[in-house]
Amino acid sequence: MTIFEKSVKGRKGFKLPEGSVSFEGKDLPDHLIRTRKLALPELSELDVVRHYTELASKNYSVDKGFYPLGSCTMKYNPKLNEFLASLEGFTEIHPYQPVETVQGALQLMYELKEALCEITGMDEISLQPAAGAHGELTGMLIVRAYHLSRNDTKRNVALVPDSAHGTNPASAAMAGFEVVELKSTKDGLLDVEELKKHLNDRVAVLMLTNPNTLGLFEKDILEIAKLVHEAGALLYYDGANLNAIMGRFRPGDMGFDVVHLNLHKTFSTPHGMGGPGSGPVGVKQFLARFLPVPLVRKSKDGSYYLDYDLPESIGRMRSFYGNFSVLVKAYAYILTMGEDGLKRASEMAVLNANYLRKLLSKYFKVASERTCMHEFVVDGSEFVKKTGVRILDVAKRLLDYGVHAPTVYFPLIVHEAMMIEPTETESKQTLDQFAEIMGKIVDEAIKNPDLVKSAPHNTPVKRLDDVTATKNPIYRYQ
Amino acid sequence: MTIFEKSVKGRKGFKLPEGSVSFEGKDLPDHLIRTRKLALPELSELDVVRHYTELASKNYSVDKGFYPLGSCTMKYNPKLNEFLASLEGFTEIHPYQPVETVQGALQLMYELKEALCEITGMDEISLQPAAGAHGELTGMLIVRAYHLSRNDTKRNVALVPDSAHGTNPASAAMAGFEVVELKSTKDGLLDVEELKKHLNDRVAVLMLTNPNTLGLFEKDILEIAKLVHEAGALLYYDGANLNAIMGRFRPGDMGFDVVHLNLHKTFSTPHGMGGPGSGPVGVKQFLARFLPVPLVRKSKDGSYYLDYDLPESIGRMRSFYGNFSVLVKAYAYILTMGEDGLKRASEMAVLNANYLRKLLSKYFKVASERTCMHEFVVDGSEFVKKTGVRILDVAKRLLDYGVHAPTVYFPLIVHEAMMIEPTETESKQTLDQFAEIMGKIVDEAIKNPDLVKSAPHNTPVKRLDDVTATKNPIYRYQ
């Protein structure tokens, strides 16, 4: 039942303090006053609590179980960080307070920025972007600004591997680039020869994820960087897949010029059903002058300030300074893990992925024979051919067993793909159990395919009709 | 799966600060050191979060739905109060701090005590007891101390109606009284003639709940009080059922000498799966000197202190001063509701009970024809005879419909009793829905009794075998 159907006219869930100024309203012209009825629900506080408690019970979440969503890095979100982000000294400060009265906030941002620079090997970072895609757009606008600043106006092509996240081409297009896709090798890696063919004086940038979306390390990265730079283009790093590399190697050392990060992935800030996240953008020194304003800086006297004095900046990407509460959580996470913990996290993430890949290779073909990094992709095409059961059905059937499904049908270059990222916070026991469930489902797909095809059976609703939902859309309760 | 089965040797869910003093341990004799292995579980933080998240999902709770448990007053527990009780200035103070450094805590306790005195019509209150039964024992020890102080040593009988809560006789017995039960009238009220027969110079006290456990107001209360007092005995008020009366009438005005309250019922502090509660005890002035030490008092200079100087006190009922965090919640509730809100709460509680009673009288005989107060009792004997379905089965079947069952088989004087208390925080819609479900179950009991007898069907476990559980008890995981 929707919350609107629970509404009772005149019921109230709020009470305001006694007002000390009475409303006259005489100055507000009648024609400005709302005539259209505002049909918000009318409920008691308990009504509201019960409604959302019921909704909460219908959600899967990290606290409930395993979330092997490839490329999403669904790791444990420490409770400590939620507590810290809700401290009054963080939540109740206005962005336009005098800068000397928000030194704690600025110091936190500055130190977080410094730590992220160290982790990525970049020279300067903006914490402003609100999400990964927002960071990508920021980064691509910086690439654009860089070439224009050199009067290199021809460079309007962004090269993107065909294995890339959809946001890469979308962000490139939004920044005004023409997107050219590069075919991957059979191995799922960037094809250096293909790259060479495409590099010319119209190319502004190569966008790369490394490890890539198949979970493979681009082993030719140093050569790739050399080629790209020699061609006068920049190298962009999609940091969505940073979880494999902390303390092991750094984008900056690999030759990347621009990096965006997803704090809500690698740095354990919660996803909140799809946001708020945070997508900082880091650059090498020669690009720092194009970063969005304001930048958090430290004065010689040790105080912190917001630097608006970047005449070549691409400008603002949003209001104010970034998703500050999210930054608090990432900051606390980095303090907690430290140099040793971050490295251990990456190593265990990679160990988990390779272990699970090995277990699942009993049931499925894995998309590449090479050692994976923090995630891997299963090629379900043989399974689908053999059983007639789709990978989507396997995904839905997993829900019945109380685990979330992997990312499916991505990356596009693998047929019937399942992209699996266990993260380091999952235990061997959880991985063993997941593999066992997968084994059962494969078994079911052979012996009782209809059971799998009609899944899920144990969820709050059965399989939903999303085709009709888009064909005859119902956008709101009426 | 139990948490012990999830344990992995060597796994850790904690990290302590670097220790600055190293452990030598040389002074602790070997024979004192633990040799027996401590088999607590070894888990990561995420393991622990998931385990308890899973357990939480298997619980019914007020936030989930309707809890018509008679005599338990399962009303909404405001979130505000949880927040306030967890303020650092309340949780992080040590009971042995200098009294001048805990003035806020003492002021809160003092003002709460004053408000409860006003609500009950009593003169002095101890906030020390941890629960209703604890308060009963306190009150009965005061009764005992009172008679002994007058050298009236013969009075060792406590009169208790047969409709009383089980705690009444149990507490009386624990305070050293011989318990004599009084038969109720057919109407379910205290039988004044029966009372007269039992009143003599051995009677120390009459324990009464008013409204009684049938939800009926003891209309002869003024006469009862007179008789009891004339016989030299005291009148004890079981305040578990206070929710009907706030701002309408007061135990103190009815002639009661001792009252205990359940803050976790009437004053909306949460039940926490069965505690912590709080069971303050109020008395008339002539009994104040027997209250447990310490009492919270206010000096002439406006400061607050703990008064240990009560030479005739029964002594301590526990360590320290009471369940302070619970007191904070009750205090905030009283501030929020105020005189007008408390009265409204009682009135709406009584309205809800009478309304639901009316709706259910379509399906069941109600135990009394009289207007009820905040709760009422259904007599299921005809239903049971007709259908062969037990009241316990109806209770279990209710669980399938997502509502909690009422209190069943109590009070003992009603056959196949269902005791129902809706509380004021439930809406008309919830009551209508509950009545509709009851109607359905009655229908099922006639048409498909096995369905009801084998209920519940939609719960995390099916009906549990509690007979074997007690016959061959398993007390712990091994």
Added chain:
Amino acid sequence: MFPYIPHTEQEVQEMLKVIGFESIEDLYRDVPMTVRRLNLPKGLDEFTVARMVKELSEKNVVVEKEKVFAGAGIYVHHIPYVVKSIVSRPEFVTAYTPYQAEVSQGTLQALFEYQTMICELTGMEVANSSMYDGASALAEAVLMAHRINGRTKVLMSEAVHPEYVQTCKTYARGFDLQFVSIAVDENGSTDLKLLANFIDAESCAVVVQQPNFFGIIEDLRRVREVAKDLVLIVVAEPISLSLLEPPGSFGADIVVGDGQPLGIPPNFGGPTVGFFATLEKYVRKMPGRIIGQTKDAEGKTGYVMILQTREQHIRRGKATSNICTNHALMALTNAVYMSLMGPEGLREIAERSYANAHYLAQRLEEKGFKLKFKGPFFNEFVFVVPEDYERLWRDLFNEGFLAPLPLAWFDERYRGLALACATEVNTKESIERLLDAMERGLK
């Protein structure tokens, strides 16, 4: 050992054995880079971290709510405690994007209800399930307008929040859009004569803010008349929409805004949430996720993401936007807040804000200050202050007030002006105390 990483050394060895590797180093054998020790401190325990972060939080000065008289995009309101208690539930906080609808009905229904509430507030037909903030929502609205009619000139009221204008300009860098700023008249509203003059065949959209950056309530009926067949984009403050006739009633094409006033604390400016509403006919040009109602295999009502072919993960380079992660948890916060307040509560808050702001303005005038504009205002207004007002403003902060903001910050043209704000959190007493402090400070 780290509490967040479960692996014991024994398990690591067992797992390596299964994979067929000897050591962790083997896992990285494809990587040509040398391992490098990060120059970061070692990991800390949570108690030490908590102490350190708490100390940072205490280096920030929190102004008592009733003493905040600044808005300009972030507004201080009373937030019922139950809001946080609900939205901090781990089932919401630790859930992912609802890709698997059958185990995400909580998220999906909540967002569907949120969309409905936004439609109600704005008077529009369809809303998406959230954007990052008001500024980026506006920037996306401008790009959408360009998608709608292909034209390139955006007529932007001067009285749109400067940071929003800047964001639009940044977003438009990849496109050939020009922005024309339309000044305000002596009433503080967008000068419609000027606007009319600037409109030509290349004009794509008109952007106004309601109430505008100077607090003035724009006459949307007349804006719509002048804007004729241009895309009319309105940036709206949501609480005011419970009192004011919504933009949808005047024929707005896109209504965006920031949801911060609806139950979200200031958070030093973020996260807030952007709302985005339009007309059904434009829905396929709209950025962001949309939740729709549907049925499951047994005919039971359920919710799913719809119209995903607009989005980047399907359409890649041809998507309406690159947005994927949005601000769902903050949209939920908005929905919970609106559910508690209902139409009456929201209206009461709007009326009190109005009353307090007008009382403050009246008292300022009585003290000799001049209001800059004559137009009707809601909870903010501009008044004339000395040129060096910023010094007084800092002094007032030291007396515990976040006083009306020096407008010179935003543009030197505004030197000598301040932007005041009042909401339901202010009281007669706090207003009088502000005035006293200002008087003392000016002497």
Added chain:
Amino acid sequence: MFPYIPHTEQEVQEMLKVIGFESIEDLYRDVPMTVRRLNLPKGLDEFTVARMVKELSEKNVVVEKEKVFAGAGIYVHHIPYVVKSIVSRPEFVTAYTPYQAEVSQGTLQALFEYQTMICELTGMEVANSSMYDGASALAEAVLMAHRINGRTKVLMSEAVHPEYVQTCKTYARGFDLQFVSIAVDENGSTDLKLLANFIDAESCAVVVQQPNFFGIIEDLRRVREVAKDLVLIVVAEPISLSLLEPPGSFGADIVVGDGQPLGIPPNFGGPTVGFFATLEKYVRKMPGRIIGQTKDAEGKTGYVMILQTREQHIRRGKATSNICTNHALMALTNAVYMSLMGPEGLREIAERSYANAHYLAQRLEEKGFKLKFKGPFFNEFVFVVPEDYERLWRDLFNEGFLAPLPLAWFDERYRGLALACATEVNTKESIERLLDAMERGLK
């Protein structure tokens, strides 16, 4: 309207009509008392209430953890943040007693696991699902001992917490029990020769505390030898039990204690939680709720309340105790804390407490203070202070320390003694600063 009461006036009228009444007054027609207006203020909104209560909380002085050197029943420890996050889940907080087991498996399993953990800690065979606190648990243990052998003389070590002793005496008022206090010897442990002398045919139970009120670790093996066929009741501090051989290993009959050190903040003394463990042979004499494992109709493992015939709601006046509401939520807190810490964590905390307390003792001796007793101690000890130490103690508070407690508070016989405590929260630095402050104060 009150946010917690849903009834609109229209609904009230509709409901009255269904009942057949005209007005609310009709509902109270059986009540002979006149309605009386309570002398209480009108109801307030939550923001005002929050402000008022917060102001009260701020009138209390919170001592920094590392500067607390007092225990005596309430101990300051580090509590992982996740504990609160779990135990504040409404599914636990707003649930009732698990009367309907099928929808209370969360509660029941958690308490079953809690019982197991208490058995592990104490070395006993069976534990109940909680008592109010340590003191009332001890009082119930004494009554249980009386039920076991019917005898009436309780030999109570002088080194049991005075408030626990007082509670026992209050609880025993309804019974004909006598208490004999057994003094401590020069080691600070219960004088076993004295104890032996007092034992006679009427002796029911021996009660000792481990570590005792003076911090000394009792030699339970010898206590058991002397107590022979009496009921041996041990009050134990739970953290110490991860380091010390548990009472169960020495043949204790009943072990009780307060669970506060296991993840519960001081809370100004309450709520804490009492634990209560005994041997299987005594289980039917035990007070309180017990959870047992069983099967459901389909053979699946589940949990229920067992042995309820001991309890008041069934057995009424003949129950083993009147306790029904216990401290389940705090028992859950203990279980969550122990799950996080595990055996190693608990031991580490015990060892650090031990190390800190012994370092403090050693440094006090170096500064010229004398320890009162020679026996081995855990995290508390008694040392000799000036007669007017209470003045110094208050001065130290003003310097930010909750210094060792003046024992004269508890008994005039102890004047000139102080009870010091250290746990893992104290640091070398905070210890040195305490010593400096004490030195300065004594000059």
